[in-house]
Amino acid sequence: MTQANLSGGPQSRPPSVEAVARDATWLAHRYDPGHDAVHFLPVSRAIHAQATFATDEHLPAGLDPLVVRRQDAIAAASPRAPLHFLFHSAFCCSTLLARAFDRPGWGMGLKEPVILNDLIGWRRRGGQGSDMAEVLDDVLTLLARPFGPGEMVCVKASTAVNALAPAMLTLREESCAVLLYAPLRTYLGSIARKGLDGRLWVRTLLTGMLDDKLVQLGFGPRDYLGQTDLQVAAIGWLANQQLFARLVDQFGPERVRTLDSATLMRDPAGAVAAFAALTARPLSAADVAEIAAGPAFRTHSKSGTPFDARDRTTEIAHGDQLHADEIDKVAHWAEKVAASAGIALDGPSPLVA
Template sequence: MAEADNPSRNPEWLAHRYDAVGDRFQFVRVPREQHRAIPFLTDENLPAAKSPFVLGRAAALAAAIPPAPLRYIFHSAFCCSTLLVRALDREGVAMGLSEPVLLNDIVGWRHRGPVEGARVAMVLDQGLNLLARPWQPGEAVVIKPSNLVNPLAPAMLGMRPETRALLLHAPLEDFLGSIARKGLWGRLWVRDLFVKLRREGLLEFGLQGDELLKLTDIQIAALCWLGQQRQFAALAGQFGDRIRTLDSEQLMARPADALAALAAHFTLALSAAQIDEIVGGPAFTRNSKTGGSFTADDRRADRELGLKTHADEVQKVGIWAAELARTHAIALELPAPLLG
């Protein structure tokens, strides 16, 4: 294969998966237009993933082009993170990658273990280099990992002192309402999240065995929210000015202000006119998951309906969670706010 044909030289070839057994990267061609049309970079959204281009790690890295400036949107789920990464996708400014599975693969590799931490860190660093290949000169790359990747956030920030991150979350009541109104799927999803975050040591609340089995699905959701909130506060304290925090309610109430502040934090050259265009464009007027029309008023109505339908459960669990937060010194409002 000629060097020019090596997919690691072309950012349209997404570094999609990492095979730890074979020590290989799998590449899938995903044009920019396709990125904009799908919510997540998962196999179900990428038909080409059935026949990836496979390269050994050494061969992929040998031909890879230098990475662009890298920015992160870490999130705790159901907080408009997909909307936000799409809003920042603007040619000449930044390219957004929504939940690349390669990072999930590295988390899974750690969980299957045992594997040396130094080796995981090396592959993580190299995988980030492949994800950060620039699409155009001068563009940054904004990665929004799955929230299952949040345990890797300290390493991802620590190994690249020039990176900056936004920690995006939904207010507690909104998060609980989102899980409740999603029915069985939401409840199964949050229990799976609980298992994985607990494995990472992020859900230490003094509850064990039968005490955990007695918890409702929405209580489990509250523990996940509290664990992620505690981690986000620790990240803000550890990395100082490189971190800003924002909740989804503020984002949707003040989208132009949020984009302007985030552009400044991420050092992205977005003018006021460009920001107005983004706020009036598909990122804020379409459902980021389905592509259908979905305005701020629709989002507000959807949220309020969910909270009304499950009001009794959400309110009672909210009170329980607030007491847990007080007991374990977890701030319900994060430090380092993006918006004053």
């Protein structure tokens, strides 16, 4: 893939730094800590809508990155839009909700921008180079460029980024966050249905959470070797519930609320209206009804095929039936771990009462 360096490298008639830094359709895609540079990709609103995530796997092939020194990009960036966050513990309809926030004139949902994963990876490696808080602050500024006049931006970060949530909310005192999770048994069923890929994924997730020091459940390093895949999944889920409770306690329910996927699918209009109220982004009753009846809640977030709340219920029930014994045993074990660690299975300060 060809790269064009907007800060001095050879390139015939490249877009100006100002043109790139002020246009939200140039996605701040990657951060290179070695060169303190940001890689931008041309990603239109239509491409965002089509892509499951804003990752190389899901974006069109052949997009040429434009590389800009971070400080140059920030110096040229346009005034930022209101910025809010959707943090989640995976497999809980977070992509669906981020898609629902794509409403011209009101807001835009960014689905798992990789640049935040770059920052968490950089931190795990020791973060040599520029000041990490300054870089995170600048990255948030570049993600908060408005797609249209008067619009907010809601960043749905990947689950791997959850350890940065406290810093992100601290750096953006005006920002709110929804903490989305699936009920424990639903989550375990999702992992079981995904077979080997899901079971490997939860172990990779737990490794990162251990590096981030997010797991405080009384287990030693050798304990995880003796746990089954679904027990490892439950540990990650419980650690995220523990983190979510701390976030609500630290930043207060006026900024941070929790939401479970069952409630979201049962009452999408209520969830959308509550989010609009939390973020002070008014929506009329007609707007809320249109979003709740729109494609985000009527098609599969990954495949784009027709898929609604009834289909989701059927899928969950089928998966639970195939793996019922394992799910029941691990859920019972996890409930005892939660009780011992003082972790509530239901998130505090729910977005929808």
